[in-house]
Each structure stands twice: as C-alpha cells, then as structure tokens.
Amino acid sequence: MKSIVYRTTGDPSVLELVERPVPEPAAGEVRVNVAVSGVNPTDWKSRVGSRPGDDLPFAEVTPNQDGAGTVDAISPEAAELNPQLEVGDRVWIFLSQHQRPSGTAQEYVTVPVEHVVRLPDGISFDVGASLGVPAMTAHRALTVSDQGPSRLAPGTLADKVVLVAGGAGAVGHAAIQLARWAGATVVTTVSSEEKATLARAAGAHHVVNYRESDAAQAILAAVPDGVDIVVEVAPGPNAALDLAVVKNHGTIAVYANNGGDSVTLDVRPFFARNLRFQGLLLYTVGEDALQVAAEDITAALVDGVLDVGEAAGLPLLRYPLEQTAAAHDAVENDAVGKVLIDVA
Numbered sequence: 001m002k003s004i005v006y007r008t009t010g011d012p013s014v015l016e017l018v019e020r021p022v023p024e025p026a027a028g029e030v031r032v033n034v035a036v037s038g039v040n041p042t043d044w045k046s047r048v049g050s051r052p053g054d055d056l057p058f059a060e061v062t063p064n065q066d067g068a069g070t071v072d073a074i075s076p077e078a079a080e081l082n083p084q085l086e087v088g089d090r091v092w093i094f095l096s097q098h099q100r101p102s103g104t105a106q107e108y109v110t111v112p113v114e115h116v117v118r119l120p121d122g123i124s125f126d127v128g129a130s131l132g133v134p135a136m137t138a139h140r141a142l143t144v145s146d147q148g149p150s151r152l153a154p155g156t157l158a159d160k161v162v163l164v165a166g167g168a169g170a171v172g173h174a175a176i177q178l179a180r181w182a183g184a185t186v187v188t189t190v191s192s193e194e195k196a197t198l199a200r201a202a203g204a205h206h207v208v209n210y211r212e213s214d215a216a217q218a219i220l221a222a223v224p225d226g227v228d229i230v231v232e233v234a235p236g237p238n239a240a241l242d243l244a245v246v247k248n249h250g251t252i253a254v255y256a257n258n259g260g261d262s263v264t265l266d267v268r269p270f271f272a273r274n275l276r277f278q279g280l281l282l283y284t285v286g287e288d289a290l291q292v293a294a295e296d297i298t299a300a301l302v303d304g305v306l307d308v309g310e311a312a313g314l315p316l317l318r319y320p321l322e323q324t325a326a327a328h329d330a331v332e333n334d335a336v337g338k339v340l341i342d343v344a
Contacts, residue, residue: 003106004324009049012325029110031073036129037104037341038066058101067104068128078113090119092128138174139293141231141253152296157182163227164188168195173314175231176202202313216244236260251276
C-alpha cells in the first residue's frame, strides 16, 4: 500500500511517499481502507516537534489524526467491543495517530475500535474526514460550562449565547453549526469580509469583523445581556474582549494558543462574575468525553448538520496523497478552509 511517512521531525520535506505492507489489525483494532484524510494544525505541529531533529517516539510515523473510509477488517476483540460494526461499513476516524505511529495519510490504517464511528447514510467521506479534531473540540468547548449542558442535542443550548472566536476556521465552523443546532444564538468574530461570508454560511446569527469595528461594542449591541460561552482560539489577544462581553457564570473555553502563550486577566471582574476559564485538549480529555462527543456529532450528522464546502461555510482544499507535504504546508500557513487528502 501507499503510505506517507517521516522518520525525523522537521519541515514538510521530511514527508516521504513509500510502499508498505497492508497492516493486520491487532487485538481491539479495526482496519480501514482510507478514502479521505483530514489535516489539522496538530498534524504539522506533531511533525515539527519542539524543534527540528527531535527524536520521534517511533522509528517511523504516518501523519494525520482524522479520516474517513470503509471498514476492511475487524479483530475478534474489536467485534466483541462493537458488534454493530461490520466489514464494508463507511466510517469516520478520530485520533488515529495519538500515541501511535499510524495516521490516516495512507491507504490502510489500523485504529482502536473506539475511535471508528459509522457514518450515517448519505454523509460523504469529505464530511467524515472533516470531523475528528475540529468537531470534537467544538463539542467539548460547548459542554464544559458549569451551567451546562453536558450533551448537545436540539434545544440543549436554548436561551444561551455562544461567541465563537475565528468563525471561519475548522473548529469555528463546527462550533457555529453545533451551537446553532443546539438552539444557541451564535456570534462570531472574523478578520475579513471573505471570512464573514463563510461564517454566515455556517449559520452564525451575528458576525463581527474585529478589524473594522470595536468588537466588544458590536457584540454587546447584538446580544446586550452578554455571552454565556466563548469558544476561544486566541486567549491572549482576546482576553480583554472576552471579559468585556461574558456574562455572570460565563465560560471561556480555550482550545488553542493562537497569538501567544500568555494570558493576562483582570482578576476583579473575573471572580466577581463567577467566570470559568476552561482549557481543553482532546488528547487528555478522557475516553468518556470522546465517546459522548462522537455520539452527539453523529446525531447532528443525521440532522443534516456539519456539512462542508464553501456553500456551508468551509471551503475544501484538496491534495493527492503524494502531495501531503503541500497539504501540511497549506494548514501551517493558515489556509482558509478544510484541507483534505484524497487517498483512494
């Protein structure tokens, strides 16, 4: 089979197309014939490491956490854990490469059965490969408030206001769609009119271009009582804005460090309004939370949520497997849209 590998950390040039044997699923694993691989910032960051030349945890790594394809083989143990899953099922994959050498940038991948989810009828591989890290991160951000909910479904965020920082990104897109599905009023910030158009297509009720207006003033004009949940990609630069618009018992859910690693918060308004500054990382959030997210995301898919493509607010940028390096480079350079690799 064709596989992309790297044997040392570094820039995209360390990625190499090779031939490898088709892997056999170990105990508790499923083998998936990958159709589409999704690329996320975590994929190029893992490839780069702390610095070029760092040792890898494995002699050889195939990148990319997310993907979609068809179940090709199931180990007996995996069949026992999930008896509903069958060979031939169309599935989406999440966290394929977490603490493992095998990502989805190859024709066949073996994955723990817990991280393989059946795609509902009519849902494309493109949508499936775009879920994983972005959709599960968005789900977690929307369910960590001390005011609830702990699950997402129609109506669970009714009467809530959600602010999505960076609504044109993959996580932002998923957060807008999931929050809207759950009944929230959704506000998002963007940096250009192009991104504003995408955020509106995703379903945002109010879009604020922070480069053209006073963002806090514009947000409070749209939602005078303030924001219940912030899905935050840039906590450092946005700290003052978040404090200005979050209401009592609000939550700032932080999933990235865009714009810097440090955050300065005024303590008095923070504790006076009982705010929660909540970090989240899928790799350490725990299997129970991942399974809840997978279930809710699948329910949203059945309801027609989380579509991709420019008309849905998330343009697709496609690369063939042999151009995985270019795909990683596009994500690293903040390409607008979802980067996908056509494997099969």
